[in-house]
Amino acid sequence: MxxxxxxxxxxxxxxxxxxxxxxxxxxxxxxxxxxxxxxxxxxxxxxxxxxxxxxxxxxxxxxxxxxxxxxxxxxxxxxxxxxxxxxxxxxxxxxxxxxxxxxxxxxxxxxxxxxxxxxxxxxxxxxxxxxxxxxxxxxxxxxxxxxxxxxxxxxxxxxxxxxxxxxxxxxxxxxxxxxxxxxxxxxxxxxxxxxxxxxxxxxxxxxxxxxxxxxxxxNAEFLLKTRTAIKNLSKIESKKYNINSIKLINTYLRIKKLNLDKLLLLISKNGMTIIEKQLLSSWPSLKLFNLYKLLFYIREQNNV
Missing domain, CATH: 3.90.550.10 (Spore Coat Polysaccharide Biosynthesis Protein SpsA; Chain A)
Incomplete structure (x- = not known):
């Protein structure tokens, strides 16, 4: 130089x-x-x-x-x-x-x-x-x-x-x-x-x-991007990194430990449809958004 x-x-x-x-x-x-x-x-x-x-x-x-x-x-x-x-x-x-x-x-x-x-x-x-x-x-x-x-x-x-x-x-x-x-x-x-x-x-x-x-x-585009991002998160997990500090994964692991993941999987499809209507409204709830992400992540973990 x-x-x-x-x-x-x-x-x-x-x-x-x-x-x-x-x-x-x-x-x-x-x-x-x-x-x-x-x-x-x-x-x-x-x-x-x-x-x-x-x-x-x-x-x-x-x-x-x-x-x-x-x-x-x-x-x-x-x-x-x-x-x-x-x-x-x-x-x-x-x-x-x-x-x-x-x-x-x-x-x-x-x-x-x-x-x-x-x-x-x-x-x-x-x-x-x-x-x-x-x-x-x-x-x-x-x-x-x-x-x-x-x-x-x-x-x-x-x-x-x-x-x-x-x-x-x-x-x-x-x-x-x-x-x-x-x-x-x-x-x-x-x-x-x-x-x-x-x-x-x-x-x-x-x-x-x-x-x-x-x-x-x-809102609709953001939900689509959110689902895509969660799929990528599953890819990171497959690379064997320690990602338990990520909030979504930490929540999932706690629910799985309590044997509640299968119950949430059963209600996930209809549950996500109902929640999505609320998230697409003019007054979206962040708590429901977190639940939406969790349900989608559970479906990804079960290849649904």
């Missing part, structure tokens, strides 16, 4: 894209990148989005200091993130999901200030204002009440709280672990990455540097 560059902290900002408008995110990161007065790059890889979103994001292709790659077919959430290893020029990879926005003017500087750690997670938040559309309330409510974790909680649970939406990792570390490319569909690919980091005793450093989740799906 050029000796002049060795004085800088060199960062590659990696944005995997799928069916979302990233113009504002890219513009914000570009402005912050220019303010740090040192080399950086932004890489956007589009995982075969619809023509509608490809047209919206087309201006990015002509922006300075940005590499935009559009894939001819969809390759999935894990494989697309692994692609950044070979494409990026620098050793610090900052991953940001396409459906998030940066609110802090110090976002990049906050990461650069502590970039010597192997892995850094910045956190996420949801906007506190209720969505105008009633069919988005389940996703919003779950994000606000469950996914948004306090900084103290993340400090005490660094692996359990890790998500792939907003993190910095050394390329040398990422080459060793990577995302499991058998995970093509939505859900828990980041859970598996965190388990692998824990297994290898690679620490996740927590920083209070959250981004806001803007991609609130409609």
């Amino acid at each position: 050029n000796c002049e560059l060795s004085y800088f902290i060199l960062i590659s900002i990696c944005i995997p894209i799928y069916n979302f408008n990233v113009l504002s995110l890219v513009e914000t990161l570009t402005l912050q990148g220019k303010e740090i007065n040192q080399p950086f790059e932004i890489i956007c890889i589009d995982d075969h989005s619809s023509d509608f979103f490809r047209k919206i994001n087309a201006p990015i292709e002509t922006m300075d200091n940005i590499q935009f790659i559009s894939l001819e077919k969809n390759i999935g959430r894990s494989k697309i993130r692994n692609m950044f290893i070979d494409i990026s020029k620098f050793d610090k990879l900052l991953f940001i999901d396409c459906d998030y926005s940066v609110s802090s003017k110090m976002f990049l500087k906050n990461y650069l200030a502590i970039s010597n750690f192997d892995v850094i997670y910045g956190g996420r938040k949801h906007h506190p204002i209720k969505p105008k559309k009633s069919n988005e309330k389940l996703r919003w409510k779950y994000g606000l009440k469950v996914e948004d974790q306090s900084f103290d909680y993340r400090l005490n649970n660094p692996y359990l709280s890790f998500r792939s939406n907003n993190f910095l990792i050394k390329k040398s570390v990422f080459k060793i672990i990577k995302f499991d490319e058998s995970f093509i569909s939505y859900g828990h690919e980041d859970t598996l990455l965190a388990l692998e980091l824990q297994k290898r005793n690679i620490k996740i450093h927590q920083i209070d540097n959250s981004v806001y989740h803007d991609g609130i799906e409609e």
Whole structure:
């Protein structure tokens, strides 16, 4: 590497894209990148989005200091993130999901200030204002009440709280672990990455540097993604990781110990149908959502 560059902290900002408008995110990161007065790059890889979103994001292709790659077919959430290893020029990879926005003017500087750690997670938040559309309330409510974790909680649970939406990792570390490319569909690919980091005793450093989740799906789509994610969770279990700390699995194991799993299996099909109607309403219950996930997980465990 050029000796002049060795004085800088060199960062590659990696944005995997799928069916979302990233113009504002890219513009914000570009402005912050220019303010740090040192080399950086932004890489956007589009995982075969619809023509509608490809047209919206087309201006990015002509922006300075940005590499935009559009894939001819969809390759999935894990494989697309692994692609950044070979494409990026620098050793610090900052991953940001396409459906998030940066609110802090110090976002990049906050990461650069502590970039010597192997892995850094910045956190996420949801906007506190209720969505105008009633069919988005389940996703919003779950994000606000469950996914948004306090900084103290993340400090005490660094692996359990890790998500792939907003993190910095050394390329040398990422080459060793990577995302499991058998995970093509939505859900828990980041859970598996965190388990692998824990297994290898690679620490996740927590920083209070959250981004806001803007991609609130409609209730029906969120339920579909939830079922897909639970199927992936079953795949993680088959890889012999210790995942008892995951709340859904811990609940299932306690129920199984009490011999209640077969009873819940019997009522699961009709029960899920009834619960789903409530979850698709304008006043979804998170308690019923947790029960819905448990019933689906029990069905997965019994190959139903």
